[in-house]
Amino acid sequence: MTASVARADARPSPRKRAGNGAAREIDAEGVGLDALVGHAGYAVRRFQIWIFQDFIKTLGEVDIRPTQYSVLTVIGANPGLSQMAVAKRLGIERARLVHLLDGLEQRRLVKRIKSKTDRRSHALHLTPPGETALAKFKRLAAEHERHVEAKIGKANRERLLQILAGFT
Amino acid sequence: MTASVARADARPSPRKRAGNGAAREIDAEGVGLDALVGHAGYAVRRFQIWIFQDFIKTLGEVDIRPTQYSVLTVIGANPGLSQMAVAKRLGIERARLVHLLDGLEQRRLVKRIKSKTDRRSHALHLTPPGETALAKFKRLAAEHERHVEAKIGKANRERLLQILAGFT
DNA sequence: CGACAATTGTTGTCGTCAACAACAAACTTC
């Protein structure tokens, strides 16, 4: 079993009300995370929540969420892609992509064009206003990225991208 | 607009059917991610999905998900915590924690004990079988962590934990 | 050629999760 690693910070920390049978630790200061501190998944989850919230807030004025941004970016860089290709590349299920494209198409950012060579599939394109809008989205996304840099540091952000490059 | 950075890899790559008005890029090889490669959020999201899937699979035999594990770990390390304290510490909404605890209590892993000093709050404790079970969960979680290490490398995993330590 | 398998887009359901809103009970503050 190895030795137990029960408490992460051994700071005495002035307890609020260390009652015996009562609920302790009103604030989150003296609460130890125990084994959680050694788990990459926990840190990654918390960071991902923070980063998405900042993205959503920064792109709030244009009402674009991270997934929508990723879809638009890939279509913009690879016009004519099929829905399957986009879904595969982004790790989105094709069933989910249907709804995403429905929304983007209603907003006149994306067009589904019936393919001539394969009548099952749709060739995805940005509309002219979609191209203009995407340019603005990219500027806002770059601003969001600067928030990330300010939060964890320039070098750390680049190291992070390098470490996780295999998952993109 | 700066110069467009449309394709990430400039490899010729034998196209499947580079039709003009047709859907291209059946497989996900030649599809460029464009601006997404520079976004930490995208890489983090993909990594987080992978890491959670591995966690769920590795802890599949005991049917414990990441959030449940984090709740059990914190309660185990800080017996008597209130629901508010756990929710705050883990960044979970207290409304969500209610359902999580309902499930854990039905499985006899956790007990809600009415606090004497504050009759609103509950003091959270692991049951004896809960303690035993958590020990097993921790062993499985450590195994999952070794999967992470095998995936991104030992040094990279530690660097990652260090970079994201501020979010725990 | 023609039957059978595979693919593409679509619809639907299910479960997880974050974000709110509202509420009763209990506590705090003044």
Next chain:
DNA sequence: GAAGTTTGTTGTTGACGACAACAATTGTCG
């Protein structure tokens, strides 16, 4: 004691991942 706050609870909404099933179309292979 009245007003405001906190705690736990219930409910709703929406994004999201995971499946399953289906029609239309295409590919395969005997």
